[in-house]
Amino acid sequence: MATCTHCSNDLSTGTSCTVEALHMNGRRFSLVRHRRRRGDTNGRCGDCGVRDGGLHHLGCDLQRCPGCGGQLISCWCSWDEFPEREREPDAWDEQAAFDDDADVIPLAPSRPVGPVGPPRGQVPLAVAVAPCRARHHADLASVAEWCLASGRSVDLDIAAMAFELLLNRFGGSESPLRRPDVAHLQQIDVPNWCAIADTRWPASVAFNVWSVLTWMDDVGRIPPGSDPLDALREPLRCYGGLDADGCEQPDGSPRDVDCQCYLPFDPTVPAGMxxxxxxxxxxxxxxxxxxxxxxxxxxxxxxxxxxxxxxxxxxxxxxxxxxxxxxxxxxxxxxxxxxxxxxxxxxxxxxxxxxxxxxxxxxxxxxxxxxxxxxxxxxxxxxxxxxxxxxxxxxx
Incomplete structure (x- = not known):
């Protein structure tokens, strides 16, 4: 029976880890929860076995580092929960250089050249999206008014990032918007944009993209020939964890939609299939x-x-x-x-x-x-x- 060394929970039960955040120099960094991916049926993590919506156990191969965005167990970020481990001496230390038994000495040292840089993801999201907010100021003001009238909250920083990615997607802003485009936006475009901007991946992307798409449909901004709005919002429910009304579901709630995120929308599919x-x-x-x-x-x-x-x-x-x-x-x-x-x-x-x-x-x-x-x-x-x-x- 394998157990988590940090929360002592049995990994075979799918129970969420109790560690919700990591700490560095007194600052708190929240961990991203596991979400079911395309093709999964039971929704559990392939490494630590945590259920959909739960927190990966520290040491899981699929856990992202909240600092650099890479694999947590292999990154160079110095977290309080992971005290720095002693490295094995390489072939260029003093003992190996004068050891008569060392027949072969590598020509390049194994330690990284130069000091290790600070963790990535240190740029605040508001700073990273400031140019986007300036470019889409009028649209963001309209979205804010629409959300206020609809009783929905909105994060204008994430909305600005969504506008930037939707208008600069492959094919241009006037090309029809398809269901796989929305899936690609939240699973690939947003993480890549955050990595390039050196900022952390926000957690409520699906909720705010739902608001942007619904506003675009209300004001006629969705390009002609696009998939219906319900089809465009399906990936936000499947991968993003939203319900039929576009609200975030409690952690661990089962998905109420079957995954068709990367399949082309077919209007001839009979109801119930x-x-x-x-x-x-x-x-x-x-x-x-x-x-x-x-x-x-x-x-x-x-x-x-x-x-x-x-x-x-x-x-x-x-x-x-x-x-x-x-x-x-x-x-x-x-x-x-x-x-x-x-x-x-x-x-x-x-x-x-x-x-x-x-x-x-x-x-x-x-x-x-x-x-x-x-x-x-x-x-x-x-x-x-x-x-x-x-x-x-x-x-x-």
Missing amino acids: IQRVVSQRHLEPLIALVHPPDPSSLDTFEHAAPLLRLRKRLRSVDYPIDVEVVDWSFAGRTDAVGTTPPLWLYRHEPSARRGYDLLGLDEDGHVFQVTRDRRRKAGYRWKASPDTGVRRAFSY
Whole structure:
């Protein structure tokens, strides 16, 4: 059983770390909470296992340093919680230079040249966005009036940064705004902008971007041909942790929207269905329309019945690969198309980020594989396969 050395919590339970901030020279720096990323289903951190909305345990590979923005366990920032460790002597210290047993001495020292610089992220956000606020002064004043009338608070510093990134995005400010553009804004553009400006990444980006997008829609500033407003705000709910009204949810609250952040918006998707990537082994991802899983049934084995039937058959023939139900998450159910029956789709969580296809099973647990077929409108078809075809869906 692995435990956190700072809060003594068991890492396997997904409990949040109790350390909310780090300290340096009497100053307090808040830590960024874990947020579910695109493709995740259970929302837990891949290293320390903390649940969505919780704080990473100190020592987690994915924890950001609030000073430099890099990996916390490998950066050079001097935090009070991490007393400076003694470095191993390199080959250029006095003892190694005169040691008769030292056969080889490297030509370059391993210690960094020159003094280590101060931690990054020391520029206040208000100072970093001052030029942006000057350029977008009129729009920010209008946003402030709109938020006051709508009963929403607004951070004009973050709003100015959002205007700067939206107007200077790839394709220009007049190009249609798409759902993946908003996902790219909050996951990539904002962190990169803050790193270049040497300022810290603000925590309430999604809340303020929601206000900016809604204001742009009300005053007609969203470019023609853009995705609908609800589609543009989906990444703010999925990755940003907002509810349907654009308000921040309590820490640890489940997401009420399925992740489609980086999929193009399709107005022909029937109500009650979503898009799901079933294969990424081709130049373009293959997308299926599925009925999303009911959150109330995920804690039961109701959705796992086809998977259990497949496991039973594989065990009856002593197949060397076992299907562990706990390693698979239910991704949704497709409708019957032609001779293809309704399929239950599953994702192997340990292999989810390696590009493996989703596993398709019919009601009796028979395997169906994705096969490229350019004659089909969707670009693929489901092909019945022997039970051994389960190997294409995970790494073992």
